[in-house]
Amino acid sequence: MSGKFLPTARFLLIVSLLSSALAVTPSAGAQAEPALQTHDVPVAGGPSGEAAQRLADRLGRSHTAGIYLDRTEHRFVITATDERTAEAVENAGAIPRRVTYDTAYLDSIKKRLDTNFKTPGTMWGIDVLANRVVVRADSTVGKKDFAALKKFLAPYGSAARVIRVGGKTERTSSAINGGDYIENGVVSCSYGFTVRKKTDPTYKAILTAGHCTITSGTDWRKSDGTYIGYTTGHNFSNGNDFGLIRAYNSSVTYYGNVEAEGGTAQDISYSRDSRLYETVCASGYKSKYACNSVGLKNQTINYTDGSQVTGMDVAFICRDHGDSGGPLFAGDAALGLLSGSNNSACYSYYQPVNEALAWYGMEVF
Structure with a gap:
């Protein structure tokens, strides 16, 4: 799931843990820290989730590629495709992260997948952390279907990827x-x-x-x-x-x-x-x-x-x-x-x- 961009060390750890989850099934009863309350109130001095999303919407789909919560800083990260957008994010109190591909471009890839494929056992969409569209094919997807998806996404280079996951969808x-x-x-x-x-x-x-x-x-x-x-x-x-x-x-x-x-x-x-x-x-x-x-x-x-x-x-x-x-x-x-x-x-x-x-x-x- 990791992309070519360099997130914080905390998120590199998260990516490593998620990759491990594909091979080893975690316990369904495992407990995590209490949920953060991200409505209406700022998170650790930064904008709330709603405010961060509104800012990303104002900056536009061609300048951002999604938001996510940095659980170490307890602040929202807004991705930015250019320096001017990154400065606007920082000035608003959120954490800017520079990425290559914007939401408009990545969403166009997802929509083409939605139109052209209904391969059973697959899941796809934008992976904000990786800054790409990721197709996840489970154990029921045959080699022929996997190859067809891979060929379809090849022209998009690092903006799209097909990976294998275990189990059944x-x-x-x-x-x-x-x-x-x-x-x-x-x-x-x-x-x-x-x-x-x-x-x-x-x-x-x-x-x-x-x-x-x-x-x-x-x-x-x-x-x-x-x-x-x-x-x-x-x-x-x-x-x-x-x-x-x-x-x-x-x-x-x-x-x-x-x-x-x-x-x-x-x-x-x-x-x-x-x-x-x-x-x-x-x-x-x-x-x-x-x-x-x-x-x-x-x-x-x-x-x-x-x-x-x-x-x-x-x-x-x-x-x-x-x-x-x-x-x-x-x-x-x-x-x-x-x-x-x-x-x-x-x-x-x-x-x-x-x-x-x-x-x-x-x-x-």
């Missing part, structure tokens, strides 16, 4: 796993976030994965068999993976929280987009609670069953069958819903939650 729903789950008689998945309509707070629902709610079963129950509601929406097309279950049992209390460490409850009060390299946590009925970092954003995932999702966040958290729809969060912030994973490589793929909330006119609470 799979959706994580399951019809057989038991435990603390939600099921509709066809699949068992994980409860994501409790949400409510912005225009009618008394209307409550449950967000989960769209490939769970698109199945033929419409009535959902929790682990003890109690009815919790019925499918009222699903979006598993055009690269999305989110669905909605109407909370429809007055005898059930639909709390606005998620399961955290040791079975404790973490209250969720708002939603936001994840930040690259921040610490995040996940819950699911099969793999339970675990934390690690967001390693990639806006990735295209091609599952081994032939389905494709786009715009996914990738967290380095091991997930398994049955965890689909489970929440990704940081403190009291809702971030995403689990779509699938490559459990051997400890990649888990998350649908950003704000897109789902906007689609249904909902909010977390």
Whole structure:
């Protein structure tokens, strides 16, 4: 995953650790440091994540190539393709990092991949730290398909690369796993976030994965068999993976929280987009609670069953069958819903939650 550019020593260490994760599966229960709160407040004297992103947007896609969190400095890094942009970043209190390729160019490569390939077992998108588009091909991708991707990207030189990863890229729903789950008689998945309509707070629902709610079963129950509601929406097309279950049992209390460490409850009060390299946590009925970092954003995932999702966040958290729809969060912030994973490589793929909330006119609470 390392590129030709020279990040800080801390990030060289991160890259080394991530490369090792491709060969050795980390423990799903491994705990990381508590998530940084990066909304609305400055980080170690620098701009907040939102402010850093706004600055990068103002500087323009042809002058920057993404932002990420330097967890040693607790400040945001904004990449810059020229000295003038780097000076603007430094003057704003963020850390500038010079890179060769800008977002507009790298995104054009990703879009060409999206248009020309749907190779099962692959994932691709911009790797901000490496400053290139990286295609990750799992163990199911044959030599012919791997060579085709490599040939396609060859004209882009160091701006694009194809690498091998272990394991299989799979959706994580399951019809057989038991435990603390939600099921509709066809699949068992994980409860994501409790949400409510912005225009009618008394209307409550449950967000989960769209490939769970698109199945033929419409009535959902929790682990003890109690009815919790019925499918009222699903979006598993055009690269999305989110669905909605109407909370429809007055005898059930639909709390606005998620399961955290040791079975404790973490209250969720708002939603936001994840930040690259921040610490995040996940819950699911099969793999339970675990934390690690967001390693990639806006990735295209091609599952081994032939389905494709786009715009996914990738967290380095091991997930398994049955965890689909489970929440990704940081403190009291809702971030995403689990779509699938490559459990051997400890990649888990998350649908950003704000897109789902906007689609249904909902909010977390």
